[in-house]
Amino acid sequence: MEEKTVEMITKLVMEAMNQKSTNEGFAVPVGVSxxxxxxxxxxxxxxxxxxxxxxxxxxxxxxxxxxxxxxxxxxxxxxxxxxxxxxxxxxxxxxxxxxxxxxxxxxxxxxxxxxxxxxxxxxxxxxxxxxxxxxxxxxxxxKRHIHMSPADAKEAGVNNGDTVSVQVENERGTTFNHVSIRVDESFTLEMHIDTDEANAAKIATGNIVRILK
Known part of the structure; x- marks a missing residue:
């Protein structure tokens, strides 16, 4: 296989992987409050x-x-x-x-x-x-919200006070809109929702959700 062909295939694979990562969104563990x-x-x-x-x-x-x-x-x-x-x-x-x-x-x-x-x-x-x-x-x-450290916020591409949407990837397939971002050095990465929201989406503490891009 020619070198140029190998380079092209490698480039296409990397682009596909990057696109997949972007589509998946930033992963956040859930904490039911x-x-x-x-x-x-x-x-x-x-x-x-x-x-x-x-x-x-x-x-x-x-x-x-x-x-x-x-x-x-x-x-x-x-x-x-x-x-x-x-x-x-x-x-x-x-x-x-x-x-x-x-x-x-x-x-x-x-x-x-x-x-x-x-x-x-x-x-x-x-x-x-x-x-x-x-x-x-x-x-x-x-109001549903996500706690983050400054490093997490930078990686997720969000700022304190932003509002995002979050996807739950299970049989309920729920999307939570109007999720507030809270950033502080003392925070551990976690999305907080109440028991009603958790039961409706069939998720529990420790489950993973993703911030939609």
């Missing part, structure tokens, strides 16, 4: 007693952790969900993150929001062993 709550120091003390501090159960990314402490959340007409885990450390504002199914069960209209964007969100009551906190606002359905 169950309902949880973030609390201020003041609200922790109201719920668990003066001077109480959360105790750590499991380390999470970005300096967060799952606490051992659980609370009950209550919507209108006294509809409640028990054993909602608290995530630490304490924050400047308390925030409850639930699924759309939880929102229906509680009888409230929780909006889909980025974490921290609680202005005008749904009211909810939080019950602990020592007291009750009533939040005038603070209950949301978390």
């Amino acid at each position: 169950a309902r949880h709550i973030h609390l201020t120091k003041e609200d922790v003390e109201t719920l668990f007693g003066k001077g109480y501090e959360l105790t750590k159960k499991k380390e999470l990314m970005g300096g967060q952790y799952a606490a051992n402490e659980l609370v009950t959340i209550v919507g209108i007409k006294l509809r409640a969900i028990e054993n909602v885990r608290i995530l630490g450390p304490v924050r400047k504002a308390s925030q409850v993150e639930i699924s759309a199914t939880d929102s229906i069960k509680l009888g409230i209209k929780a909006p889909i929001r980025e974490s921290g964007d609680i202005k005008g969100s749904a009211p909810i009551a939080v019950v602990g062993p020592k007291g009750v906190v009533y939040l005038q606002e603070g209950c949301i359905i978390a």
